[in-house]
Amino acid sequence: LTFLAADSDQHCDITHFCVTHLLDSWADRSPLHDAAFQGRLLSLKTLIAQGFNVNLLTTDRVSALHEACLGGHVACAKVLLENGAQVNAATIDGVTPLFNACCSGSAACVSMLLECGAKARLGSHLPSPMHEAVKRGHRECMETLLAHEVDIDQEDPQHGTPLYMACTYQRTECVKKLLELGANVNVGKGLDTPLHAAARKSSVEIVVLLTDYGADPKCRNADLKCALDLATPHSKVEQALLLREGPASLAQLCRLCIRRHLGRSCLGTVPKLHLPEPLENFLLHRSV
Structure with a gap:
């Protein structure tokens, strides 16, 4: 036990x-x-x-x-x-x-x-296996469930979406995989977004991941607070959010637009476009 x-x-x-x-x-x-x-x-x-x-x-x-x-x-x-x-x-x-x-x-x-x-x-109203897998950082279990067509944005009244839970418990690998597979980056628990959860937990790596995948730093929760309002003053999370306050780069806007158009088929579709490798890596958020 x-x-x-x-x-x-x-x-x-x-x-x-x-x-x-x-x-x-x-x-x-x-x-x-x-x-x-x-x-x-x-x-x-x-x-x-x-x-x-x-x-x-x-x-x-x-x-x-x-x-x-x-x-x-x-x-x-x-x-x-x-x-x-x-x-x-x-x-x-x-x-x-x-x-x-x-x-x-x-x-x-x-x-x-x-x-x-x-x-x-x-x-x-019953306990969710998907949320339990994410909470404990069991990525393989999570991926197995998703492969059997479990809703990636399944919102639990108590815990929010799997992505929100992954951010709350700072399960970075689960966050990466959920985003890669097309989880909605701005849907969390009610008006609270995954970015709000990451800012509360001072998870700078997760904050950067979410914003790279299009998280809106201006979203306000039920308390009318945005993610920046929840970040610890003078922290790396605050710095990361401040850097993303201005308009996104043209490259980032193009990537988000293409990924939004392709939807969750992005992972399977982009390699079929026969793009130059650097461009394919950029669209799929792959590190070079």
Whole structure:
């Protein structure tokens, strides 16, 4: 449970259901749950052969598949699924095996669950596997979900869009990939944009990334503040935002216009245009 308790400063977050409910329901866990949680494949197979129900639930509706995915034990999860485990089973908190796989950072579990019919989200009011993957910086899990047509701009009422969450938790690699794949750079949480979140966290690299992809530094949130208003005075973030206060360069305006016209097909379309390599790299934000 150590890694589950790592976000102690986020004590109200849904991800902490794991610690609370696993401890509360420990008494009614079956040997099947224990084997799945510990990744003991041989024991798991033996218990199933002895007639243990793979869909047996604790009082909090935690299944053995939940346990296997929480531990990132892909072989155990596969055996459970092959023996009829419910891929979209939800706990009393609405947490699914897919959510747990994103929590553990197991892209292999995520991929297998999706191939077996796992839904990326059972309802807008329930925990989002996509947001959990981004929050923890599990980029491979995030990319796997996006490859299965999960909405890249899916806005969670509590956490905003995946890009907003990536900026809030300073997950730079996730920010890069989301922008590369066409995430809307100005959509965050209500009127708060990803740039607002990055400015609050003093993430100068993320601020530069967002503005390079067309983030509007003049956007104001519900408190009528722009990103510059939220930056720490005399910080590198403030300097970066001040440098971007004036009009964008013609080259930047052209890049934004072309990318906006191509939309999310940009990654696949630009290489087919047979442009000079420096120009292709510029349009795709590739470092030379």
